[in-house]
Amino acid sequence: MALHTGWSRRALLRASAGAAAFAAGGAGLTGCSSSTTASGATRVTLWSWMTGMDQYVAAFNAAQDDVHVELSVIAAGLSGGYAQQTNAIKAHNAPDILHVEYQGLIQVLATGGLRELTEDLADLAEGYSPAAWRAVRPDGRTWATPMDMAPMALYYRKDLFDEHGVPVPRDWREFEAAAELVREADPGARLTTFPLNDGSFFAGMAWGAGDPWWRVEGDTWVVDVAGEGTLRTAGYWQELIAADLVGSGGTGTQDWIAGIHEGRLWGYLGAAWGVGTLKKSVPEDTGRWAVTTMPAWGEPPANGMQGGTAFGVSAESDVPEAALTFLRWLSTDPDVPRIGATFTSPFPAYLPNRDVARQVVSNDYFIGDPVYDVLDEADARVPEWTWGPNSLGLFSSVADALGRVSSGGTTIPAAIRDVQATAVATMRDRGLAVREGSAA
Numbered sequence: 322m323a324l325h326t327g328w329s330r331r332a333l334l335r336a337s338a339g340a341a342a343f344a345a346g347g348a349g350l351t352g353c354s355s356s357t358t359a360s361g362a363t364r365v366t367l368w369s370w371m372t373g374m375d376q377y378v379a380a381f382n383a384a385q386d387d388v389h390v391e392l393s394v395i396a397a398g399l400s401g402g403y404a405q406q407t408n409a410i411k412a413h414n415a416p417d418i419l420h421v422e423y424q425g426l427i428q429v430l431a432t433g434g435l436r437e438l439t440e441d442l443a444d445l446a447e448g449y450s451p452a453a454w455r456a457v458r459p460d461g462r463t464w465a466t467p468m469d470m471a472p473m474a475l476y477y478r479k480d481l482f483d484e485h486g487v488p489v490p491r492d493w494r495e496f497e498a499a500a501e502l503v504r505e506a507d508p509g510a511r512l513t514t515f516p517l518n519d520g521s522f523f524a525g526m527a528w529g530a531g532d533p534w535w536r537v538e539g540d541t542w543v544v545d546v547a548g549e550g551t552l553r554t555a556g557y558w559q560e561l562i563a564a565d566l567v568g569s570g571g572t573g574t575q576d577w578i579a580g581i582h583e584g585r586l587w588g589y590l591g592a593a594w595g596v597g598t599l600k601k602s603v604p605e606d607t608g609r610w611a612v613t614t615m616p617a618w619g620e621p622p623a624n625g626m627q628g629g630t631a632f633g634v635s636a637e638s639d640v641p642e643a644a645l646t647f648l649r650w651l652s653t654d655p656d657v658p659r660i661g662a663t664f665t666s667p668f669p670a671y672l673p674n675r676d677v678a679r680q681v682v683s684n685d686y687f688i689g690d691p692v693y694d695v696l697d698e699a700d701a702r703v704p705e706w707t708w709g710p711n712s713l714g715l716f717s718s719v720a721d722a723l724g725r726v727s728s729g730g731t732t733i734p735a736a737i738r739d740v741q742a743t744a745v746a747t748m749r750d751r752g753l754a755v756r757e758g759s760a761a
Contacts, residue, residue: 356640362389363643366416368406370397371468371630373664380660381650388643390418398425399713410434410635417638418648421465423456423629424521424708424716430464431710436634439463441645445653445671452703453670457631459707465631466648467670471592472699473525473624476599478587479611479689481506487587489613493557496616500566503587513588514568514577515558517723517733520716521627522572525592526558527551528625528706530618534744535709538756542709542748545758547741553618555733562726562733569727578602590615592627593668593696600666600686611689614699623704629670658682668696711747718743 358364367378367390378392393416395402403425409415410432421429429435439462446454453467475490482489485506490496500512516522527534530550536543545551561567571577572589580586582603589595599610615624632651634644651657653671658678661667666682669675679693709715722736722743731739741757748755 358389360386360389362386363640365390365418365640365644365647366393367391367418367420367632367647368393368395368402368409368416369418369420369632370395370402371420373661376660376664377651377657380656381647384656388646390647395420398422399716403428403713407432407434413637415635415637417635417640417644419633419635421631421633423626423631424524424712426457426465426631426633427459427708427710428713429633430459434636435464436636436638436641437462437464438466438634438645442466442649445649448653448671448673450670450672450675450700452626452700453629455705456629465633466645466652468630468632468652469593469668470670470700471594471626471628471668472696472703473529473590473592473615473627474595474612474695474699475615476589476591476595476610476612478581478584478609480609481584481587490616491614491622493616493618497557497561497566500561504566507584510585510587511566511568513586513590514570514572514580515562515590516571517569517726518571518720520719520723522590523719523723524712524716525625525627526590527554528704529615529623530554531623531704533706534715535707535712537707541754541756543756543758544709544741544745544748546715546744547738548758550618551737552734555737559726559733573598573602582606593699594628594666596666596668596687596692596696604686607686608688610687612687612692612695613690614695614702617702622702624699624702625706626703631670666692668693668700709744709748710751710753711744714747715740715744 356364365388369392374392378390382389395405402420406415406419406429415434419429442463449467450470453470457463457465457467477489487499487502488495490499503510503512527550530553532545532548532550534544534546562569581589591598617623632648634641638644653674655674655677658667658669658674659681662678662681667678669678684692718740722739723733725731726733726736745755745757
């Protein structure tokens, strides 16, 4: 499905009617201010919640004298960061550089607060992975600089798989068979957990089924959260949970960490940043884990993403050229993945920097196929997807709806049909032209 065909600029900007949904709280921070420092450098203000951004900023500022970036750390996007940025845009007090995630770009763009960067970044287009470049060009024009990518993959306890002769699953039929073998090998163990409390995770899994939840036809948003691919995904996991072949608890909790370390969970469905999650959560598990591409529904194999970061320039910035100087450096300079490798496992959107990361990130934790080879393949498998003007709020709707599944109050397919209705109603309440998808 082409992202750009028939996309109406008017339809996109009409989504700004819903931007007030994020205006819950004051901006609080100072955005654009004096354009020069005492030393004569051009001052650029940046708001971000990215871990390690202070280290990137310090390295950039130390490397030259013409531009000085001032960082204000804000709450993570769904914890208040997007509200803070939206309020600052509405108050004409936004920073020069705004932090966006790919799934949040449409909603920030809908405020009218981003500067178009199509001509400014055209020379870099060939350097990014196709999925990254599509992610910052929702209407065929460029609105942000990609930073990293988060394709989803399967992390698994290779030592346990090998010991018990469990084949690594390449499709979802084989995944179910593997789940049965895990339980046979150890009745107290499960292959993985499907976190019902994480709407962005479910969105990423549905993405791999190939049916985007939103698309635009002329001036109309077509909403298809309950499309065929998503309902197939929902039904599949409902059956696995009901058969007690997988868990349904959250990831990242102390119980989850103990489970993957003690062998009660043999696998983890997660994004590229899961590399760092495992290294930090269970450092003593070195030599146990491997990573492979996500099981697929068919040909060509596909997987979604969960997250991924980009940065945009404020439409009202007085120093857009200086802001872009920093963003081009942050996105493409080889020193950036070298810095990132000291505290995380970066997976850059800019392919030459991904090669740098491959060289500098230690690969002694995982066994099996080289991690970056697997993640490169996963990135290449990400199909086109359109995020909608209410995507971030919909993550909460999904989590709320799925929260009733574990108690038997609903099923995953039924919950997703409820989310479809919520998504349509929310968008219509904002004055958007909406049509329900054919499978809804």
